[in-house]
Amino acid sequence: MTASTSLSRRNLLRIVGAGAAWSALGLPGFAVADLPTEKRLIVIVQRGAMDGLAAIPPYGDPRYLERRGALALPMPGEADGIVRLDGTFGLNPALAAFAPLWQSGQFAVVPATFGGYHTRSHFDAQDMLETGLTHRQGDAHGWLNRALAILPPPQAGRRLGLSMGAEVMLTLRGDVPVANWEPPNIRPAPTPLLAAMAKLYADDKLFGPALADGLKAKNLSDEVLGPDDGKMMGGGKGGGPFRLMAEAAGGLLAAPDGPRVAALDIGGWDTHVGQGTVKGRLSQTLTQYVGGLDAMRTALGPAWDQTVVVSITEFGRTVAPNGTGGTDHGTASMTLLFGGAVKGGRIAGDWVGLDKLEENRDLRIATDIRGVLKGVLRDHLGADTAKLDSAVFPGSSGIRPLGGLVRA
Amino acid sequence: MDEAIIAASRFGYGSGPGKPAPTGDARQWVRSQLDRPVLPAAFAGMPDATSTLVALERERRQEREQAKQQGDPDRAADKSMEDGRRKEIREDYLREVGARYQAAIASDTPFVERLAAFWANHFTVSGVRPEVRPVAGAFEREAIRPHMLGKFETMVLAVVMHPVMGRYLDNAVSVGPNSRAGQRNKKGLNENLGRELLELHTLGVDGGYTEEDVRALARILTGWGIGRLQDPDAGKFRFYPQLHEPGPQVLLGRTYADEGMGQGLAAIHDIAVHPSTARHIARKLARHFVADDPPPSAVDRLAAAFRESGGDLRHVSATLAELPEAWSAWQDKVKTPWDLVVSASIATGLTLPPDLLASFLERLGQPVFMAPQPAGWPDDAVSWIGPEAVLRRVEWCAAFADRTDKTLDPETVAAQALGGALDPAAHEAIGRAESRTQAVAMLLATPQFQRR
Numbered sequence: 001m002t003a004s005t006s007l008s009r010r011n012l013l014r015i016v017g018a019g020a021a022w023s024a025l026g027l028p029g030f031a032v033a034d035l036p037t038e039k040r041l042i043v044i045v046q047r048g049a050m051d052g053l054a055a056i057p058p059y060g061d062p063r064y065l066e067r068r069g070a071l072a073l074p075m076p077g078e079a080d081g082i083v084r085l086d087g088t089f090g091l092n093p094a095l096a097a098f099a100p101l102w103q104s105g106q107f108a109v110v111p112a113t114f115g116g117y118h119t120r121s122h123f124d125a126q127d128m129l130e131t132g133l134t135h136r137q138g139d140a141h142g143w144l145n146r147a148l149a150i151l152p153p154p155q156a157g158r159r160l161g162l163s164m165g166a167e168v169m170l171t172l173r174g175d176v177p178v179a180n181w182e183p184p185n186i187r188p189a190p191t192p193l194l195a196a197m198a199k200l201y202a203d204d205k206l207f208g209p210a211l212a213d214g215l216k217a218k219n220l221s222d223e224v225l226g227p228d229d230g231k232m233m234g235g236g237k238g239g240g241p242f243r244l245m246a247e248a249a250g251g252l253l254a255a256p257d258g259p260r261v262a263a264l265d266i267g268g269w270d271t272h273v274g275q276g277t278v279k280g281r282l283s284q285t286l287t288q289y290v291g292g293l294d295a296m297r298t299a300l301g302p303a304w305d306q307t308v309v310v311s312i313t314e315f316g317r318t319v320a321p322n323g324t325g326g327t328d329h330g331t332a333s334m335t336l337l338f339g340g341a342v343k344g345g346r347i348a349g350d351w352v353g354l355d356k357l358e359e360n361r362d363l364r365i366a367t368d369i370r371g372v373l374k375g376v377l378r379d380h381l382g383a384d385t386a387k388l389d390s391a392v393f394p395g396s397s398g399i400r401p402l403g404g405l406v407r408a
Numbered sequence: 409m410d411e412a413i414i415a416a417s418r419f420g421y422g423s424g425p426g427k428p429a430p431t432g433d434a435r436q437w438v439r440s441q442l443d444r445p446v447l448p449a450a451f452a453g454m455p456d457a458t459s460t461l462v463a464l465e466r467e468r469r470q471e472r473e474q475a476k477q478q479g480d481p482d483r484a485a486d487k488s489m490e491d492g493r494r495k496e497i498r499e500d501y502l503r504e505v506g507a508r509y510q511a512a513i514a515s516d517t518p519f520v521e522r523l524a525a526f527w528a529n530h531f532t533v534s535g536v537r538p539e540v541r542p543v544a545g546a547f548e549r550e551a552i553r554p555h556m557l558g559k560f561e562t563m564v565l566a567v568v569m570h571p572v573m574g575r576y577l578d579n580a581v582s583v584g585p586n587s588r589a590g591q592r593n594k595k596g597l598n599e600n601l602g603r604e605l606l607e608l609h610t611l612g613v614d615g616g617y618t619e620e621d622v623r624a625l626a627r628i629l630t631g632w633g634i635g636r637l638q639d640p641d642a643g644k645f646r647f648y649p650q651l652h653e654p655g656p657q658v659l660l661g662r663t664y665a666d667e668g669m670g671q672g673l674a675a676i677h678d679i680a681v682h683p684s685t686a687r688h689i690a691r692k693l694a695r696h697f698v699a700d701d702p703p704p705s706a707v708d709r710l711a712a713a714f715r716e717s718g719g720d721l722r723h724v725s726a727t728l729a730e731l732p733e734a735w736s737a738w739q740d741k742v743k744t745p746w747d748l749v750v751s752a753s754i755a756t757g758l759t760l761p762p763d764l765l766a767s768f769l770e771r772l773g774q775p776v777f778m779a780p781q782p783a784g785w786p787d788d789a790v791s792w793i794g795p796e797a798v799l800r801r802v803e804w805c806a807a808f809a810d811r812t813d814k815t816l817d818p819e820t821v822a823a824q825a826l827g828g829a830l831d832p833a834a835h836e837a838i839g840r841a842e843s844r845t846q847a848v849a850m851l852l853a854t855p856q857f858q859r860r
Contacts, residue, residue: 048842123844127815139815166811173814183810189803193846197802197853200834204855206742206793211802214795270842 036152036160039306039341039380040253042296043144043171043263044246046289046313047126048192048270051327052334053319053363054282055095056109060088063354071321073277080278085109089347093278094286097294101338105345108405110335112352112366114315116399120329122270125314130170132370132393143392144263145174147377150387162252164245164264171263179259181248187241191284192268194220242266246292250299253307261381266292269313275326293338305340308380308406310373316363319354331362335372341380343407348372367402374401411435413827414738417860418697419729420518422751424824427518438729441517442722445557447549448511448521454504457546457572458643464542465637467493497542501535504545505776506762512750513759520557523725524548525746526696527556531567531609532784533576535777540576544777547572560689560719561680564609568601568676569645571634577601577782584630584653597653602626604782610679612688621660625679627653628664628672686714692787693724698733699740700788706733739829739859742789745772747860748801749808752852755825756812772804773797802853809849818847829856 057073058064059082065072073092074081082090083099089109091098101107117128117135124136132143148161161178163169172178194215201207215221242264249262268285275282297304316333332352337344349367358364370393377383377392378401389397415434416423423429430437515521528548535541551570555563567573574580582598583590590596602625606617631652635641647669656665662678664671679685690710694702713727714720728734743751749768753759760768769775773792779785786792818838822830830838834854841847851857 047846122840122842123818123847126843167814170814187803187807189799189806189849190846192842193806193849193853194802196837196841196846196850200831200837200850200854201798206789207798207855207858210793210795210798212795214799217795218799265843267842267846270840272840 036154037260037381039260040300040303040308040339041261041376041381042249042253042307042309042339043261044309044311045126045130045169045171045263045265046269046311047265047267048122048313049125049315049317049329050269050313050333051271051275051282051317052111052113052313052332053316054275054277054327055092055286056085056089056111056334056336057082057092058088058111058351058354059084059090060086061354067319067354067357069321070325071275071277071327086347088351092283092286094283095290097290098338102345106338106340106342108337108342108344108346108348110337110349110367110372110402110405111347112332112350112363113312113335113369113372114332114365115312115369116396120315122314122329127170129312129314129369132373132396134395141174142169142171142263143373144171144261145176145178146392147381147383147388148172148176148178148261149174150383150391151381158257160260162249162259162262164249164262169263169265172261181245181252183241183244183248187244190241190267191220192270242288242292243295247295247299250296254300254303271317272322272326272328273324275321281326297338307339308341308376309338310376311336311338312369312373318361319357319363320361331358332365333363335367335369337372337376337405341407343404348405349402368399370396371399371402372405374399375403375405377401379403379406410827410829411735413829414735416518417751417825418734418738418741420522421512421515421747422754422825422860424753424755424821425757427513427754428824429827435729435735438519439726441519442557442725442729445517445520445553447553448507448515450507450510450514451549454507454549455500455546457543457550457570460500460543460546461571461634462637462643464539465643469637500542501777502762502766504542505766508545508548508776509750509753509760509762509765513753519725519729522697523556524553526693527552527563529779529784529787530692531563531573532779532782533572534779534782536780537576540572541777543572555721557722557725558720559680560685560714560721560724561677563721564605564676564680565673567609568605568629568632568672571643571645573601574632574634574645577604579626579629580633582626582630583651584627586654587630587652588650589648590651590653597623597626597630599623599626602629605629606679608783610688611682611684612691615682615684615688617660620658624657624659625675628657628659628675631669632672681715681719683711683715686711686719689714689719689724693728694731694733696787697728697741698731699737700790703733703737706731739856741860742792743858743860744785744787744792745769745774745801746776748772748804748852748858751825751857751860752805752808755821755852755857756808756816756848758808758812760811768804768808772800801858802849805849805852806846809845809852812845812848814844816844816848818844818851821848822851825851826856830854831856 059075076082076084076090080093083096084090085102098107115129119125127136130142131140133140154160159177159179161172163172163178163180166182168180198211201211245264249264252258253262266289271282274280300307312335313333316330317327318330322328352364352366374388377388378385411434412429415438416429419438512521533540533544533547535544547570551566555566577600578598579601583595585596599622603622606622607613611617631648633646633648635644635646649668652668654666656663659675664675690707693710694706698706710724710727713724717723838847838850841850
């Protein structure tokens, strides 16, 4: 699927089917509306906990090689080596495509971020990351929806918010109506799910052999069942469902009177086994991530200059490798920001170093993710700080917005 | 194994937030449903087969005449009109699919719903024949549901006399070669219904009948047709003496005198209570509810119940619910795609819109009302679980889970749907899934959820 087809009328129609008003979509024939802002904000939730130290390796940290052990990446300049960002940080080689964005100041990294909750459960942590709270609350709404509520409202019937996926993401759930984009009904199953099922089916005389043969027939065996030593071929197409959603999100936000704020998610980060270094499970996910962001940027076109993409994950992973070539649930990870409106080409916020670790195993926290989000909402969308403290992230007045992430 | 979970899953479509597994006596919960079968509310206002068939036939006739007037008798109809009609047919089909699904997920007598699905499949009429597609749902409501807890003979008769079966297995166009019409028009016998009635619906392929019996039954049933548009009973069953093959017929060694329609009534009575029929039905029920290769003891008990009661299906169903084998051979059956989709909907509380439901089931290989053969959908694991099919199932589980409420707690869903049946390794893997959505997808894909 190319960039242009995903922006076709047919795809736009899916939104209408999902309940948004025609007028929200900027379809030809409608007058350009008075929207409160030309700025675009896209929030990506990376489900499964990205290993920030693998994505943005702090290769210049004196203890990097020792702490990371077998998961340390080759140094800048070596074959398949880290792509240097500054004297401390670099890019995982699978993210090399982000280097030009860094150079042109459209990509920033906030290292050692965490959401302020205390859990290593994916489900609970994702809930709190998406609700913007530090404790579980049954029917809580998403912080991004509350953020929409404090922005100047659009013209009646229009929707500023857009959730990618069949169900509205928790991040965008709430009192303010949002549009959502439905992907095609059935897509190839996500690789992590297939890998999990291959294991669970292994002892089943009926399902086990059937799935193994099915994967073989589809040439998926290596990707799904690949050896855990990280030797398998990484990534490949860089496509998958994320690319489809990222591209569609970009296209829909590009429309002059389309939505302005979107949320989408990408899985595949929970790399307990066979995480790999330059090749392996994580490399596959990173490749999909890069491919999706690239498609999103292309689809946004000139609107990219008005855009901030903020990419968050529920927690980080252990600094040291575990016994199965992967990493377990940890504490701090990295928050990444992309877009023409980002004041990039730099590391924002503090770095805590790898000398002291949280509970002697995890990366410590330097910046609360809510501070990053507040900074973006305030400086990019003009949200009021007092309301950010009380309404969007209740009880968070102690967390200051991280300034300087966005171009003035 | 928890009897409440067996009861809900084996004799129903499973349990979930809106349909908890029974508390108290699980066997009594199953049995007592047979005393209170209800016509599901989802069917209120659904059209009957006769009006639909008549309306369609009128439309076709009108178009033929229009085309004739325009001097182009070969041209079927205006293109836009055809598109309009296709859309209408699709909408009608989706309404039927949606109603059937609603009936299944909302039912408080899920055992009765499962029996309805079983008997509808036993007496398959398939929308593979385009003229059947709009009325297959009505057939279930009219020929199957009212009779599935009565005498088997009554159901066979209702099926054979139903205009949809008359079309699907061609009996409506079968003409006795020696009847008045047969002599005049040189038309003849169509054995289709006679054969399937013996092979699929009653005696079974090994039930001890010959090719001559097939032809005899086909001759016996000539004249069992459908009222024409100009008749007062248009679109309803009608016996046409002028099409009926005259003379006595010998079926299974017994001679049936020519009493017009009475000849068929007598023959149907005899084959419906035949010992081979008892055995055939017993085997199919046991295979559907117990195991692909059911224990002979279970088949024997069901066959005896059938014979002793003269084919009383309430008695047979009650016997089925009491089979010790049905309560012990847990997880021997793989769910068909329909069962999977319905049980996943109940387990997660997610109701699919009909168009999506229909496309899901097409993709999973079991489009609603579209069995490929008069034999209906297969009822064994090997027919449903192949390399491509299992990939599609996993991919469907992901697509379905994507649509479930993002705040669903996978642990709760697992506990409500499977109780303690979930394999410990699966339980652990689900707890460690990287997102709720993936955890729900995994749960639905587990061998434990895929089976019953």
